[in-house]
Structures are given as structure tokens and as C-alpha cells.
Amino acid sequence: MGQEGKSEVSEDTERFDAIIVGAGLAGCTAAYLLAEKGLEVVVIERGSFAGSKNMTGGRLYGHSLEKVIPGFAERAPVERRVSKERISLLTEDSGFTIDFTSESLKDPSRASYTVLRSKFDSWYAEQAESNGAMFIYDICVDDLIVREGKVCGVIAGEDEMEADVVLLADGAVSLLAQRIGMRPAPTPQATAVGAKEVISLDERTVTDRFGLASGEGCAWMFDGYVTDGHIGGGFLYTNEDSVSLGVVTTIGDVDHSATTVPEMLRRLEGHPLVAPLLEGGKVIEYTGRLILEGGFDALPKLLDDGVLLLGDSAGFGINVGYAVRGMDLAIESGRLAAETVCDAKRAGDFSAASLASYRSRLEGSFILKDMRFYRKFPSFMEGTRNMFTSYPEMVEEIMMGMFTVDGSDPVRLKTKVKGAIGKVGLWNLAMDVKHGMGAL
Ligand SMILES: Cc1cc2nc3c(=O)[nH]c(=O)nc-3n(C[C@H](O)[C@H](O)[C@H](O)COP(=O)(O)OP(=O)(O)OC[C@H]3O[C@@H](n4cnc5c(N)ncnc54)[C@H](O)[C@@H]3O)c2cc1C
Structure with missing residues (x-):
């Protein structure tokens, strides 16, 4: 553990079973479930309300929240249920689009929803509050209290709070995880x-x-x-x-x-x-x-004495071009962290050895299975620049060859296709397809 903080407990210090830093989806999930089990839990959020500082693209895959609040979409402020998927390859003035619609996309077990986080996270925090979790807003946690190598609480300005365990759900930058040496600073x-x-x-x-x-x-x-x-x-x-x-x-x-x-x-x-x-x-x-976006190979240390990393602060996210995911992983990690903390509470042991079941829970869940599965994707993107340059141009040329009628001499489609692919190189295309299939 990187930094040793205060070494004595003051009598005025407030104590909780668990302190959660960050009222995003990971933090709200852990708070909801820990409070449901009767633990005294406080969530500290630097924004003026849950969701006020949170940003996402917009699509929540519902499967993980369904486990926490079955039928949530009936009550939560979701925007729309996604029934149409589109992917476009763009050049400056053209677009080639795959457009997929299916009734099966509406099936609740695999449905996804567009969300706006300021509305959605506020609603989620209210659900956790009604279970008994306490939320404190407009407070930024500056540091962690570390005593004899164990995280014992948080420091925010002049205030200190202590708990058996601190859950860091403070998002992608997670300065707190960096401060205690659980995560390196992100690389460009x-x-x-x-x-x-x-x-x-x-x-x-x-x-x-x-x-x-x-x-x-x-x-x-x-x-x-x-x-x-x-x-x-x-x-x-x-x-x-x-x-x-x-x-x-x-x-x-x-x-x-x-x-x-x-x-x-x-x-x-x-x-x-x-x-x-x-x-x-x-x-x-x-x-x-x-x-x-480092994926599986860039995962940090996920737990230590008295501390767990959740959601983005743990680096849980998957981007495979056609699907961007982080919210379902954040929710699932919040759920697994809550289970781990409940077990630790029963055992009265919040050491790293006791909290290690968080890692095995993650290993058994879709989080680490999916992240391991897609681990080659970041390096595939790095090595496949054509995806962002030549391929959209190649597709435009083929489409123009198919759809243009201007009175000029006819040319066989296969000749047009060969001409367009020739500019990229058939070998390069074949290799990129092979590597892409391997990465996906
Ligand atoms: C452009 C973009 C598009 C994305 N699109 C998608 C998508 O379509 N689908 C998807 O599933 N995922 C998407 N993601 C990823 C997704 O948004 C994140 O994975 C998700 O928000 C992680 O939730 P979290 O609870 O871990 O962290 P966050 O939502 O980031 O919450 C962290 C919270 O901690 C608070 N905080 C931070 N530091 C402190 C501190 N020191 N003290 C107190 N509070 C603190 C913050 O204010 C914030 O409220 C996208 C992300 C981006 C940036």
C-alpha cells in the first residue's frame, strides 16, 4: 500500500460498516445492496447529486441491473429500449450503413436501454437511500486513511470518516487508487x-x-x-x-x-x-x-487490506467498436463487491485475504470472462489503421460503382470491386479480417 495516513482514531471520527466513494452506477449498486442487508453505509459524492458529474455514451445493457432490481426498466427513468442497431462507415461525404432491427432485441433478458445519467443515477441513488444508505453530496474525498497498511477511512477537507472497508467507485481517473499505489497513472x-x-x-x-x-x-x-x-x-x-x-x-x-x-x-x-x-x-x-481502454491486460490491483476497486476505477470496460460497455460491468462489480463485504462482515475480517473472494467472484462473472475474451481487441485497433481511413473509402468506391448510372461504358462489378480492394491490398484486407476475427 502506497501511503500511510493518520495513525490514531479520534473520538469524533464517524464510523460506518462501509464507505463508498462515488455515486455512479458501481457505487449506487453497492450502496443499494449493502443497505438492503442492514449494513451502515455512506456514499460520498463530489457532485451536487448522483449523476451530476457522470457521463456515458448512452446505452445500458440491462442484464446486470436486472439481477439487482428485477423489472427495473418498468420503474427507472430509462429513455428508450433499443430496437435498432446501426453501424456506419463514413467518408467525408458518404456513409455505408448496416441497419439491424429485431423483435428479439426487446426481450427483457437481453434488452438494452438508452439512459441519461443525471436522471438515471439520481433515481438509483434514491432507491439505495430508501434501503437505508446515506448519501453525502458536494464533498470530494481527498485522501484515504491508511493505518498499518490497511485502508481505514477517508479524508475530505477537515473531515474524517472511518469504516471497516472503503469501496472506491470514483470513476476512470481514480486518483485515490493511484494515491495508495493500487493503480498506475493512465497512459495515453x-x-x-x-x-x-x-x-x-x-x-x-x-x-x-x-x-x-x-x-x-x-x-x-x-x-x-x-x-x-x-x-x-x-x-x-x-x-x-x-x-x-x-x-x-x-x-x-x-x-x-x-x-x-x-x-x-x-x-x-x-x-x-x-x-x-x-x-x-x-x-x-x-x-x-x-x-x-487498456482492457484485461491493464487491470489494476483490485483489492487490498480494507479496500476494493469497483467499476471504472477498476478499469472494467469493453469497447469492441460495435458495442461500448462499462455500465453493466460497473453494476455487476458493485453487486459482487457488496456480496464480498457481507461475507467479510460475517467473518469480522476485512484483510486482503478475506476480501480476495472479490477477485474469485469477478473471475466467475461475465466481467473478467468478457474482458479476457476481448483482451486482444485494443492491440487489434492499434494495428488496424485502415479501419479509420482506407476501408471507408474502399466501401464508398464499391458502392459508387454499384449505384452510379451516368451513361459511361459498363464495367463488370467484379472489376470495380477488385479495383477498390487493390488500393488497400487484398493481403492487407485478408490479414485485417483474420486479426479482427481473432480479436472478436
Ligand atoms: C464517451 C463515453 C461513452 C460511453 N458509452 C457507454 C455506453 O454506451 N454504454 C456503457 O455501458 N458504458 C459506456 N461508457 C462507460 C460508462 O460510462 C462507465 O463505464 C460507467 O459510467 C462507470 O460507472 P462508475 O460508477 O464506475 O463510474 P462513474 O459513473 O464515473 O462514477 C464515478 C463517481 O465518482 C465521483 N467521484 C470521483 N472522484 C471522487 C472523489 N474523490 N470524491 C467523491 N466523489 C468522487 C464522480 O463524481 C462520479 O459521480 C462510456 C463512457 C464514455 C466516457
Whole structure:
């Protein structure tokens, strides 16, 4: 453990069974379940309410929250249930889109929902509060109390609180985990930056423009032109009466890019495929945030004496281009952390050895299974620049060859396709497909 803090317990120090830092989805889940089991739990959040500082693209895969609050989507402020999936390859003035709709996407066991975190997290914190958890807002935890190598509490300004265990659910940067040496500082190549705006449109307009049924939503990912050849992409999620539009790109890449992240966002909103869908809309929110993208191989130490890392602070996230996940992992890690703390409480032992069952719970869950499964994806993206440059152009050329009728001499489709692929190189294409299949 990196840093030794105070060594004596003051009589005025407040004591809890568990202190949770961060009222995001990971923190709220742990608070909800620990309070349900009768533990005295306090959540400390630096924002003025749960969700006030939180940002996401917009799609929550519901399976993990379903285990915590069965049928949550009936009561929670979800925006729309996703029934339409789109992926587009963009050049500056073209877009090739895969559009998939299925009734099966609505099945509650595999449904996903668009969410706005300020509404959603507030609702979740209220559920935890009604179970008995205490939430304290507008307080930033500055440091941890470490005594004889064990985390015993938190320090916020002049105040100190102590607990048997501290759960760090303080998001992707997690300065606290860094302070006690559980996590290294994020490296530029393993960290992405996201920028997002929420654009208001009325409910009917969203439903009609995206060809949706009432209450249903669209999740849309974009590759190519938006990030100007850099690793990353764009996203669009339809909310009830707004659209979440954003870009994500790796910091190590954007560092030497002539195109800034806000410019990338402008490229997306101004693209001919997207611009007409946003017409008349008004930007009502603009946010930016870091995302850890190192995957399984960059996981930090997940527990130590008196402390567990949850959600983004533990580096739990998966981005495979067509699916971005972090929220379902955050919720599941909150649930598994709560189970671990309940066991430790029964045993009266919060040492690293006792809390080690958190690691085995994670190993047995979809979190580490999925992260291990997709562990090659970050290096695949790193080595497959064509995805963001030549492939969208190749697809545009093939599509133009198919759909253009202008009176010029006919050319066989196979010749056109060969010509377009020739520019990238058949061997390069075959290798990228092979590596992509291996990574997925
Ligand atoms: C651009 C972008 C798009 C994304 N898209 C998706 C998506 O579509 N689907 C998906 O599943 N995931 C997505 N993610 C990932 C997802 O948002 C995160 O994985 C998820 O929010 C993690 O939840 P968390 O509870 O671990 O952390 P957070 O939601 O970050 O919560 C951390 C909380 O801790 C608080 N905090 C931090 N430090 C302190 C401190 N010192 N003291 C007190 N409070 C503190 C913060 O204010 C915050 O409330 C996206 C992320 C980004 C950035």
C-alpha cells in the first residue's frame, strides 16, 4: 500500500460498516445492496447529486441491473429500449450503413436501454437511500486513511470518516487508487477521451426521423471520417426527446492529430448522413470525460487490506467498436463487491485475504470472462489503421460503382470491386479480417 495516513482514531471520527466513494452506477449498486442487508453505509459524492458529474455514451445493457432490481426498466427513468442497431462507415461525404432491427432485441433478458445519467443515477441513488444508505453530496474525498497498511477511512477537507472497508467507485481517473499505489497513472495509449452533446428534439421527431416505434430507440456507431484516421469513432443514441451524439478517440493518437476532439464532434454533427436528423435541435448539454481502454491486460490491483476497486476505477470496460460497455460491468462489480463485504462482515475480517473472494467472484462473472475474451481487441485497433481511413473509402468506391448510372461504358462489378480492394491490398484486407476475427 502506497501511503500511510493518520495513525490514531479520534473520538469524533464517524464510523460506518462501509464507505463508498462515488455515486455512479458501481457505487449506487453497492450502496443499494449493502443497505438492503442492514449494513451502515455512506456514499460520498463530489457532485451536487448522483449523476451530476457522470457521463456515458448512452446505452445500458440491462442484464446486470436486472439481477439487482428485477423489472427495473418498468420503474427507472430509462429513455428508450433499443430496437435498432446501426453501424456506419463514413467518408467525408458518404456513409455505408448496416441497419439491424429485431423483435428479439426487446426481450427483457437481453434488452438494452438508452439512459441519461443525471436522471438515471439520481433515481438509483434514491432507491439505495430508501434501503437505508446515506448519501453525502458536494464533498470530494481527498485522501484515504491508511493505518498499518490497511485502508481505514477517508479524508475530505477537515473531515474524517472511518469504516471497516472503503469501496472506491470514483470513476476512470481514480486518483485515490493511484494515491495508495493500487493503480498506475493512465497512459495515453490506454486512455481515450470522449466528448458528447445532448441535442433536444421533440419526442415525435426522434421517433419519426429514426423510423422507430414509440418508446423504442436506436444505437448507432460511426467509423472513419469523424476521427480523421485516428483510433476511435462516433456514436448516436436516441433518448426520449433528445439525441446523445459523441466521439471517442485515444489520447495517444489525438495528441499528434491536427483535428481536435471538438472538431471531430463537429464533423459528426455536420455529416450529410447525420445533419438532417438533427435539424432544428438545440444543444442542451456538452460533456467530456476519460475512458480507460487498456482492457484485461491493464487491470489494476483490485483489492487490498480494507479496500476494493469497483467499476471504472477498476478499469472494467469493453469497447469492441460495435458495442461500448462499462455500465453493466460497473453494476455487476458493485453487486459482487457488496456480496464480498457481507461475507467479510460475517467473518469480522476485512484483510486482503478475506476480501480476495472479490477477485474469485469477478473471475466467475461475465466481467473478467468478457474482458479476457476481448483482451486482444485494443492491440487489434492499434494495428488496424485502415479501419479509420482506407476501408471507408474502399466501401464508398464499391458502392459508387454499384449505384452510379451516368451513361459511361459498363464495367463488370467484379472489376470495380477488385479495383477498390487493390488500393488497400487484398493481403492487407485478408490479414485485417483474420486479426479482427481473432480479436472478436
Ligand atoms: C464517451 C463515453 C461513452 C460511453 N458509452 C457507454 C455506453 O454506451 N454504454 C456503457 O455501458 N458504458 C459506456 N461508457 C462507460 C460508462 O460510462 C462507465 O463505464 C460507467 O459510467 C462507470 O460507472 P462508475 O460508477 O464506475 O463510474 P462513474 O459513473 O464515473 O462514477 C464515478 C463517481 O465518482 C465521483 N467521484 C470521483 N472522484 C471522487 C472523489 N474523490 N470524491 C467523491 N466523489 C468522487 C464522480 O463524481 C462520479 O459521480 C462510456 C463512457 C464514455 C466516457
